[in-house]
Amino acid sequence: MSILELENVRIRNDADGRELVHGVSFALQPGGVVGIVGESGSGKTLTCRAALGILPEHFVVSDGRIRLDGQDVAGLTRRQWTALRGTTISAVFQDPASYLNPSLTVGSQIAEVIRVKRGAKRRAARERAIELLAAVRLRDPAVVYGQYPHELSGGMLQRSLIAAAIAAEPRVLIADEATTALDVTVQAEILDLLADLRRDTGLALVVVSHDLAVVAQLCERVLVMRAGEVVEQGRVEQVLHQPRHEYTRLLIEEHEAYGLERYLVAS
Numbered sequence: 001m002s003i004l005e006l007e008n009v010r011i012r013n014d015a016d017g018r019e020l021v022h023g024v025s026f027a028l029q030p031g032g033v034v035g036i037v038g039e040s041g042s043g044k045t046l047t048c049r050a051a052l053g054i055l056p057e058h059f060v061v062s063d064g065r066i067r068l069d070g071q072d073v074a075g076l077t078r079r080q081w082t083a084l085r086g087t088t089i090s091a092v093f094q095d096p097a098s099y100l101n102p103s104l105t106v107g108s109q110i111a112e113v114i115r116v117k118r119g120a121k122r123r124a125a126r127e128r129a130i131e132l133l134a135a136v137r138l139r140d141p142a143v144v145y146g147q148y149p150h151e152l153s154g155g156m157l158q159r160s161l162i163a164a165a166i167a168a169e170p171r172v173l174i175a176d177e178a179t180t181a182l183d184v185t186v187q188a189e190i191l192d193l194l195a196d197l198r199r200d201t202g203l204a205l206v207v208v209s210h211d212l213a214v215v216a217q218l219c220e221r222v223l224v225m226r227a228g229e230v231v232e233q234g235r236v237e238q239v240l241h242q243p244r245h246e247y248t249r250l251l252i253e254e255h256e257a258y259g260l261e262r263y264l265v266a267s
């Protein structure tokens with residue numbers, strides 16, 4: 001059974017009646033990985049936010065269905081969503097600093113997730129948080145545990161945020177432009193880390209990026225979005241080697257300068 005399934009999902013802004021996402025469908029199996037690419041404003045983030053139950057105010061899923069672990073999310077109460085977030089579905093976005101509280105240590109924020117979502121005692125939560133910081137390949141995890149966000153680099157912060165996102169052992173992780181702000185080497189390390197988590201824990205991934213190379217490196221299937229429409233979707237090799245839609249061809253041309261071929265040959 002799919003862990004996450006979207007069926008013809010449409011998203012509308014009720015404030016002005018405009019529809020911004022015009023029917024997105026995909027199914028993600030446990031341990032699977034799907035990419036969503038497309039230019040800024042194409043509806044990638046709104047689609048993810050719908051799956052996380054965190055659409056902005058006035059935005060609604062106006063048609064279609066979202067199933068999380070087999071459950072239709074349409075009727076979920078706020079409390080039920082809170083219980084699912086973190087434990088079933090979780091996310092990492094761009095700009096990790098804005099998701100961490102600057103006045104609390106990184107480790108205590110991860111431990112808090114474990115205490116609240118997993119009911120762990122203080123000491124066990126601390127130990128688990130240090131394990132997670134090690135799992136996201138931070139050196140000296142016990143030291144990082146006691147550091148404040150401003151003491152860490154962008155790459156270290158993004159790793160810490162991934163540790164927090166997987167702390168309650170979700171089945172699906174959405175990585176929305178999670179590596180965009182990082183330099184190329186750190187970006188490659190974080191992508192490797194996500195691939196390893198997927199392999200080692202069966203975590204399913206939704207990888208959102210405007211960068212086709214990121215998607216080519218990580219994903220099995222890809223959706224190409226433009227202006228709220230899915231213009232093309234399929235297996236990554238097929239979509240990137242034999243694009244059927246003119247827009248996909250344009251995206252590929254734009255990315256050729258960044259060495260997309262390298263990833264495709266390796267996959």
Ligand SMILES: Nc1ncnc2c1ncn2[C@@H]1O[C@H](COP(=O)(O)OP(=O)(O)OP(=O)(O)O)[C@@H](O)[C@H]1O
Pocket residue numbers: 020038039040041042043044045046047056210
């Ligand atoms: N909070 C909001 N209020 C008003 N409009 C919004 C809001 N969030 C998104 N939109 C609009 O919805 C459309 C889709 O936005 P979305 O953030 O999903 O795009 P995206 O593909 O993720 O782009 P980006 O790569 O820039 O994040 C855009 O036209 C955007 O202006």
